[in-house]
Amino acid sequence: AAERTLSIIKPDAVAKNVIGEIYRRFENADLRIVGARMVHLSREEAEKFYAVHSERPFFNALVEFMISGPVMVQVLEGENAIAKNRDLMGATNPKEAEAGTIRGDFAESIDANAVHGSDGEDTAAAEIDFFFGQGGICPR
Numbered sequence: 001a002a003e004r005t006l007s008i009i010k011p012d013a014v015a016k017n018v019i020g021e022i023y024r025r026f027e028n029a030d031l032r033i034v035g036a037r038m039v040h041l042s043r044e045e046a047e048k049f050y051a052v053h054s055e056r057p058f059f060n061a062l063v064e065f066m067i068s069g070p071v072m073v074q075v076l077e078g079e080n081a082i083a084k085n086r087d088l089m090g091a092t093n094p095k096e097a098e099a100g101t102i103r104g105d106f107a108e109s110i111d112a113n114a115v116h117g118s119d120g121e122d123t124a125a126a127e128i129d130f131f132f133g134q135g136g137i138c139p140r
């Protein structure tokens with residue numbers, strides 16, 4: 001079914017100037033960008049976005065990294081968008097990500113891992129609302 005998912009191009013990939021390369025992969029996989037914003041997250045915003053991980057040992061490092069520079073946030077729409085985006089991203093740990101995946105090709109470490117993508121229908125809805133709840137989605 002047609003779905004929407006939230007994608008974030010993280011500070012490492014924005015700094016590497018590969019936003020377009022990553023967008024091309026989305027588009028080649030028949031995912032449409034129906035909303036996009038560039039934002040430099042505040043600490044409070046990053047902590048709120050990743051609140052589900054607040055008790056994990058990597059939480060502080062994750063937040064520090066996510067506020068280290070601007071991120072590019074987009075809503076992707078298409079058939080099985082959630083799973084398709086996760087396939088395009090590859091494994092969370094770039095050491096385990098296959099070549100040809102976004103993380104396999106562009107990520108450096110488990111924190112600087114180039115992209116985030118929603119992991120299920122509920123998180124997709126919540127994450128889209130987090131960034132686009134005030135508007136900004138342009139259905140086509």
Ligand code: CMP
Pocket residue numbers: 053058062092110111112113115116117
């Ligand atoms: P992301 O998909 O953005 O969701 C949470 C992030 O935490 C994850 O990608 C990684 O960048 C980061 N992270 C750091 N350490 C770990 C870990 N041990 N397990 C999962 N995620 C981790």
